[in-house]
Amino acid sequence: MPSESKEVPEEVTRLKEALAAFAEIEDDAACTAAVSEVLREWPSFGKQLRELRQARVNALRERDRTWPEIAAIIGDVTPERAQQISKGHSGHSRAKAKKAAEAGAQPAE
Numbered sequence: 001m002p003s004e005s006k007e008v009p010e011e012v013t014r015l016k017e018a019l020a021a022f023a024e025i026e027d028d029a030a031c032t033a034a035v036s037e038v039l040r041e042w043p044s045f046g047k048q049l050r051e052l053r054q055a056r057v058n059a060l061r062e063r064d065r066t067w068p069e070i071a072a073i074i075g076d077v078t079p080e081r082a083q084q085i086s087k088g089h090s091g092h093s094r095a096k097a098k099k100a101a102e103a104g105a106q107p108a109e
Helices: 010-023 028-062 067-074 079-086 091-104
Strands: none
Touching: 010 028, 028 067, 028 079, 067 079
């Protein structure tokens, strides 16, 4: 289990520093172009991170970690949400499914 005082992994710090570096680009056009390039690729970065997290959550389960333990490792999620992550269910897809279900339950006027 992670220690009580959550230490920020070096990779997280480096990612935050990389994002902050965009603000330091003095030329407005260069900054706009650089940020736009990252935003174009952002969906694929998010997908890669979700897939990596899912694989690691499943590896933790294979090592007999409980859902409450895994939820604590992820942080700010319930054990049920940790289980959904293990199955590849993203918050976006859950919200989309909920909206579709609500739309289907609406009475016809």
